[in-house]
Amino acid sequence: MTxxxxxxxxxxxxxxxxxxxxxxxxxxxxxxxxLQGSRIAAVLPQAEADEAYRTRETIxxxxxxxxxxxxxxxxxTAMSLFRGMADDLPLMTWLNDHIWPAEGxxxxxxxxxxxxxLAMAEMLRTGTTTFSDMYFFPEITAQAAHDAGMRAQVCFPxxxxxxxxxxxxxEYLRKGAxxxxxxxxxxxxxxxxxxxxxxxxxxxxxxxxxxxxAQTGAAIQLHLHETAFEVEDAIKxxxxxxxxxxTELGVLGxxxxxxxxxxxxxxxxxxxxxSGAHIVHCPESNLKLASGLCPVQKLIDSGINVTIGxxxxxxxxxxxxxxxxxxxxxxxxxxxxxxxxxxAHRALEIATMNGARALGRDHELGSLVAGxxxxxxxxxLSDPYLQPVYDPASHLVYSNHGRAVSHSWIHGVPQLQxxxxxxxxxxxxxxxxxxxxxxxxx
Numbered sequence: 001m002t003x004x005x006x007x008x009x010x011x012x013x014x015x016x017x018x019x020x021x022x023x024x025x026x027x028x029x030x031x032x033x034x035l036q037g038s039r040i041a042a043v044l045p046q047a048e049a050d051e052a053y054r055t056r057e058t059i060x061x062x063x064x065x066x067x068x069x070x071x072x073x074x075x076x077t078a079m080s081l082f083r084g085m086a087d088d089l090p091l092m093t094w095l096n097d098h099i100w101p102a103e104g105x106x107x108x109x110x111x112x113x114x115x116x117x118l119a120m121a122e123m124l125r126t127g128t129t130t131f132s133d134m135y136f137f138p139e140i141t142a143q144a145a146h147d148a149g150m151r152a153q154v155c156f157p158x159x160x161x162x163x164x165x166x167x168x169x170x171e172y173l174r175k176g177a178x179x180x181x182x183x184x185x186x187x188x189x190x191x192x193x194x195x196x197x198x199x200x201x202x203x204x205x206x207x208x209x210x211x212x213x214a215q216t217g218a219a220i221q222l223h224l225h226e227t228a229f230e231v232e233d234a235i236k237x238x239x240x241x242x243x244x245x246x247t248e249l250g251v252l253g254x255x256x257x258x259x260x261x262x263x264x265x266x267x268x269x270x271x272x273x274x275s276g277a278h279i280v281h282c283p284e285s286n287l288k289l290a291s292g293l294c295p296v297q298k299l300i301d302s303g304i305n306v307t308i309g310x311x312x313x314x315x316x317x318x319x320x321x322x323x324x325x326x327x328x329x330x331x332x333x334x335x336x337x338x339x340x341x342x343x344a345h346r347a348l349e350i351a352t353m354n355g356a357r358a359l360g361r362d363h364e365l366g367s368l369v370a371g372x373x374x375x376x377x378x379x380x381l382s383d384p385y386l387q388p389v390y391d392p393a394s395h396l397v398y399s400n401h402g403r404a405v406s407h408s409w410i411h412g413v414p415q416l417q418x419x420x421x422x423x424x425x426x427x428x429x430x431x432x433x434x435x436x437x438x439x440x441x442x
Contacts (some may be wrong), residue, residue, distance in 0.1 A: 005052075006051075006052065006053065006054050007041075007052060007053050007054070008053075008054055008055070008056075009034045009035065009036045009041050009042075009053050009054075009055045009056075010035050010036050010037065010055060010056050010057065010412065011034070011035040011055055011056065011057045011058075011059065011409075011412070012032055012033070012034055012035075012049060012053060012055040012057070012058045012059070013032065013033040013034075013035070013059050013061060013066060013376075013378070013407075014030075014031075014032050014046055014049075014058065014059065014060045014061060014062070015030075015031050015032070015033065015061050015064060015065065015066035015378065016029065016030065016061060016062050016063055016064055016065065016381075017029055017031075017064070017065040017066070017381075017389075017392040018031040018033070018043070018065070018066045018067070018368065019065060019066075019067040019345075019348065019368075019392065019393055019396075020043060020067075020068075020367055020368040020369065021067065021068055021348060021349060021352045021353050021366060021367040021368065022353065022366075022367035022368075022369055024345060024349065025345045027065075027391070027392050027393055028045075030045060030046045030047075031043060031044065031045060031046065031066070032044055032045070032046045032048075032049035032053075033066060033368060033376065034049065034053050034055065035374045035409065035412050036412075037374075037412055038187075038373055038374055038411040038412040038413075039371060039372065039373060039374055039412065040368060040369065040370055040371065040372050040373070040374050040376075041053075041370060042370050043368050043369070043370060059407070061378050061380075061406075061407070063380055063381055063382035064378040064379060064380050064381065064382075064406065064407075065378070065379050065381060065392040065395075065396065066368070066376060066377070066378045066379075067348065067352070067368065067376065067377060067379070067396070068129075068352040068353075068365070068366055068367055068368055068375060068376055068377070069127065069128065069129025069130065069352075069365075069375040069376055069377050069408060069409075069410065070127045070128045070129065070130075070321045070322075070351045070352065070355075070377070071128070071129070071130045071131075071307070071351060071352060071355030071356060071359070071365070071366070072123060072128045072130070072131040072132065072308070072309050072310055072319065072321050072351075072355075073131075073132045073153075073257065073280045073307040073308065073309045073355045073358060073359075074132055074134070074221065074257075074259045074280040074282055074309025074310070074311060075119070075131060075132065075133060075134075075309055075310050075311055075312050075313075075319065076133065076134055076135045076311070076312035076314070077115060077116045077119035077120065077131065077133045077135060077141055077312070078107070078111060078112040078114075078115030078116050078119070078135050078136075078137075078141065079099075079115065079135065079312035079313060079314040079315075080115050080118045080119040080122065080312070080313040080314075080319070081106075081111060081114065081115040081118065081433065081436050081437075081440070082099065082102060082312075082313070082314040082440075083313040083314060083317050084314075084317055085098070085102065085314060085440065086098035086099060086102075086314070087288075087317070089289075090289065090290060091226065091227055091289045091290075091291060092229070094289065094315070099314060102440070103136070103163070103164065104163075104164065106436075106439065106440060107136055107137075107164045108137075108164070109137050109140050111436065112135065112136060112137040112140045112141060113140050113144055114429070114432045114433065114436060115436075116133070116140065116141045116144045116145070117144055117148070117424060117429050117432075118429060118433055119131075119313065119319055120144070120145065120148055120150055120424065121421060121424045121426060121429060122313075122318070122319045122320070123150075123319050123321075124148075124150065124408060124415050124416055124421060124424070125402065125403070125405065125416065125419075125421065126319065126320040126321065126322060126401075126402025126403065126405055127320075127321060127322060127377045127379070127402050127405040127408065128319070128321050129150065129151060129375045129376075129377065129408060129409075129410045129415070130150075130151035130152065130153075130355065130359070130365065130375065131145075131150070131151075131152050131153070132152065132153040132154075132155065132192075132221065132257075132280075132309065133145075133152055133153070133154050133155065134155040134157060134194040134196075134221060135157065136157055136163060136164055136165040137164075137165055138154045138155065138156045138157070138176075138179055138191075138194075139175075139179055139182075141154055142154040142179065142182075142183055142189045142191070145188060145189060146186065146188050146189055148423050148424060149188065149410055149411065149413050149415065149423055150188065150410060150415070151188050151189075151190075151365075151375065151410060151411075152188065152189055152190070153190040153191075153192050153219065153221075153359060154179070154183070154189060154190070154191055154192065155191075155192040155193060155194030155219075155221045156172065156175065156176035156179050156191070156192075156193065156194055157172060157194050157196060158172045158173065158176065158193065158194060158195045158196065158201060158205055158209055159172070159195070159196040159197075159200040159201050159205075160200060160201060160202050160205065161200070169201075169202075169204070169205035169208070172205075173205070173208055173209070173212065176191075176193060176212070177212060177216075179191050180193075180212070180216045180218050181216075184216060184217075184218070187411065188411070190219070190359060190361075191218055192218050192219040192220065192221055193209045193212060193213055193218050193219070193220045193221070194220075194221050194222065195209055195220065195222040195251070196222065196223060197222060197223040197224065197226070197230070198222075198224065198230070198234060198242040198245060198246065199230060199233065199234070199242075201222075203249060206246075206249045206251055207249055207250070209251070210249065210250040210251055213255060217255070218255075219255050219256070219257060219358075219359070219360070220251060220253075220255060220256045220257070221256075221257040221259060221280070222246075222251070222256075222257075222258065222259065223259045223260055224242060224243065224246065224258040224259060224260060224261060225241075225242060225243060225258070225260060225261045225262060225263040225264065225268070226259075226260035226261075226262060226263075226286075226291050226292075227262065227263070227289075227291045227292060228262075228263055228292060230242065230263070231263045241265075241267065241268065243258075243267075243268045243271055243272070244267070244271065247271050247275065252271060252272075252275040252277050253275055253276065253277060254275065254276030254277065255360070256275070256277040256278065257277070257278045257279075257280050257307070257358055258272070258277055258278065258279050258280065259280040259282065259309065259311075260280070260281075260282055260285075260286060260291065260292075260294065261279050261281075261294050261299075262286055262291050262292025262293055262294050263292055264294070264295055264298075264299075269298070269299075269302055269304075272299070272302070272304050273302050273303055273304055276305075277304075278304075278305045278306075278307055278354075278357070278358035279294070279296075279299055279304060279305065279306045279307065280307050280308065280309045280358070281294050281296055281306055281307065281308050281309070281328055281350070282308070282309045282310065282311040282324075283308075283324060283327045283328045283331050284310065284311070284316050284323070284324055284327050285310070285311035285312075285315045285316050287327070287331075288315055288316065288317075289315055293331055293334075293335050294331075294335075295335050295336070296328065296331070296332040296335070296336075296341070296342055296350075297332050297335070297336040297338065297341040297342055298335075298336065300342075300346070305354050305357050305358060306350050306354060307350055307351075307354045307355045307357075307358045308321065308324055308325065308328060308350050308351050308354075308355070309324075310324050320401060320402035320403075321351055321402065322396065322397075322400050322401055322402040322405075323401055323402065324351075325347045325348070325350075325351055325396075325397050326397055326398055328342060328347060328350070329341075329342045329343075329344070329347045329397055329398070344391070344393040344394045344396070344397040344398065345393050347397045348393060348396060348397065352365075352366045352367065353366035353367055354366075373411060373412075374409055374410075374411060374412035375409065375410050375411065376408070376409055377405055377407065377408040377409075377416075378405070378406050378407040378408070379396060379400060379404050379405050379406065380404050380405075380406040381395060381400075381404070383404065385399070386399055386400060386404065405419075406418055406419050
């Protein structure tokens with residue numbers, strides 16, 4: 001090997017274990033990940049990296065597993081400021097009597113800015129590098145995520161009733177179209193359309209959302225089949241299941257992300273499979289609100305892309321996606337009556353590659369492959385509660401919680417170093433959060 005054959009690069013990460021996700025189901029040992037700018041230049045054994053690369057910085061992670069950054073495909077980020085405010089209540093009581101009144105009183109641009117920063121701090125600290133948001137003042141969340149260097153799909157809200165963000169569907173669609181135009185070519189921000197749910201959005205706004213999606217390529221994300229009551233009420237009022245109505249209106253397609261989907265019969269399964277729509281599974285929110293259980297393994301077996309989200313911290317009550325994966329895997333086994341359902345590797349896939357597919361960015365995100373964007377995390381497995389290590393993938397899903405995440409990079413930029421956030425001023429943020437707590441309590 002001569003100096004002429006040695007390649008210069010920015011960062012070398014030496015990992016005790018590496019889970020690339022592609023190829024599926026493998027754990028590699030003593031690997032090096034080479035970062036050059038915003039991309040992964042190479043993934044190769046450390047001995048080969050010694051011969052082929054010289055880097056500006058080398059990070060030795062001798063007790064860590066390195067894997068792609070996690071993708072949290074559904075949440076309401078600013079609602080982190082409502083964490084624990086109205087627990088132990090059914091969905092409609094929680095919404096009608098507590099959450100919607102609180103939003104009307106407290107939600108503002110500053111509330112969304114501070115709440116989004118709080119959520120991003122938690123997500124970065126627990127391994128999420130890309131998230132999806134559906135909330136008011138989406139322009140504020142988009143800018144906050146961009147400023148922090150975090151990837152985000154930002155869905156503007158659409159519903160029939162007036163809110164703090166607008167007077168009704170026409171204003172929401174007008175503002176939403178402007179949001180899409182502003183961010184549509186950005187590396188970090190993916191603007192999208194967020195009809196709230198079939199029971200809050202009438203036919204014409206939904207048709208307009210479909211038209212806007214067709215014109216711009218923006219994804220559509222909506223809450224769908226969240227509870228048995230929602231489905232029963234729709235059948236009572238219209239004679240149709242909500243999914244059938246969405247299909248007739250053109251909402252259901254390969255650019256659609258259906259959140260929750262706890263109520264699925266054979267007709268729903270056929271529509272989902274034929275449409276190419278994506279499912280966003282939110283197991284802990286579904287459990288806490290007693291909404292139901294999504295048949296994840298059945299969906300996967302039918303060829304439907306299943307992703308995962310935490311939902312908002314007001315109904316979870318955390319944004320730790322590793323904890324969500326453990327819950328998802330446990331539920332999947334019980335629902336399927338099969339202990340092999342949603343294996344550890346499959347669970348990691350739904351939080352990485354499957355999320356990237358739903359975003360239309362699986363060519364750039366979701367796995368550790370040369371040429372993809374450098375979004376990756378490291379999890380420290382040296383703590384006694386994670387010892388001994390026989391199978392790192394199993395540990396990540398069944399034994400780990402997100403606080404063991406020690407490092408993360410997004411677009412090649414370090415976001416977390418030895419557990420310390422690099423781009424969010426945590427002390428200042430905590431002062432703001434305390435101020436909001438006092439306002440809400442009073």
